[in-house]
Amino acid sequence: MTSGRKEEYIATFKGSEYFCYDLSQNPIQSSSDEITLSFKTLQRNGLMLHTGKSADYVNLALKNGAVSLVINLGSGAFEALVEPVNGKFNDNAWHDVKVTRNLRQVTISVDGILTTTGYTQEDYTMLGSDDFFYVGGSPSTADLPGSPIQHESTFAEDPMF
Template sequence: MNVTRIWTQGRPHTNEYVMEYTISYGTNGQDYADYKESGGDKMMFRGNSDGDTVHKNEFEVPIIAQWIRINPTRWRDRISLRVELFGCEYDAYDMYFNGSSLLKYDLYREPIAALRETIRFRFKTTTPNGVVLYSRGTQGDYLALQLRDNRMLLNINLGFNEVTSLSVGSLLDDNIWHDVVISRNRRDILFSVDRVVVQDKIKGEFQILNLNTGFYIGGVPNIQEGLVVVQNYTGCIENLYFNSTNLMYEVKEALQYGESYKYQKVNTLWTCPEPQIVPVTFKSHQAHARLKGYEGMASLNSSFAFRTYEDNGLMLYHAFSGSGYVAVSFVYWKTSV
């Protein structure tokens, strides 16, 4: 569902109401993402001032989700909340890429030469690196969007032979849907992941982006200028819009009505399968698994399910590169962080 606004009330004829809350959302009822401000912090929504008045909040960027979680942070007397959500149906056109896949849109017949454009889409993945979007022109222009170490990296060049790089997001390989927006107006560029925004001025004097070879989604057939990762993307991409055109929908229509010459579709699926769950059994008190860590991250996110007959045990441990650590354990069947 595409959720656009939320109305709240407290308990009628009382002083029991929620004054402030945050919102998280998801698609499977288990994994949730926080609705964030443009600076990256959780957005705090203003609630009610009495039990009867309706307070209305609108989402500047709609929430696309099946599950909505409201997390009260301040309230009067007791947490009492009546809620109504407003929105509309959401049509999802998904495509899955397996690391050897790509989708190519042929720009030889319809080259792009524009002062402004907007690209927006959703993605989810469990892989920290991969080429997401790529296109270039014969005059040296290119646009390269890629996942690198769990962050989204955009390299863009308007033919000035000097690249402009923007990076946003963290821990994006969590298998949760993330929203991406790239909006350019001449040399002004806005890059957003999950409403966290970075803006910059593209280097050089040129203002037009010229792309006239191919527009690649999910990977490239060989190494290209502007790319810093070598592997193709693994995961799902949903409703990729170039300006007002949903390319995923266009591809499906073209293949159905005999205009497939515009597109080259390699090893992709019209679905978004969930990653296979691989259970691991630790057979002794000394058994453990050591995974590669990440440096320079502002946050850490981990989730897992477990079962055991033991009454004590250390389940997760990570030492920070500076000082301190985080440990998840259970002692007499109670979990502790």
């Protein structure tokens, strides 16, 4: 008998620590995606996750205390900035982020309340990545495509994949 509940793992990143997974042996090729994670931090800026390079990528970050999402499927980016009504998300409390994509339609919600929906540009619908999948930071976050982060920053995160 199974409970149907996913196991949860907590990863804490301090200083310049981050998680990196090489996708070259098992590339991502998808027309729909779901990313669910929780995070808490006092940092105003930091990379939550990134995969892809050049024109095919997903970048989820904290920018000035708001959640930033940039997805490009090769023909132009969908960008969303989710800000709380009062305060910022860098309040050292747990926040839940959910990103879903079906073909070109992208929805991001934070804490199940603040939701933004939009579309990637043009007709491309597939996300392809054979590069690295980063969580919590990267060797050069400011250089990642779609990154709103101008300097390196990592923070505690609780990814649930």
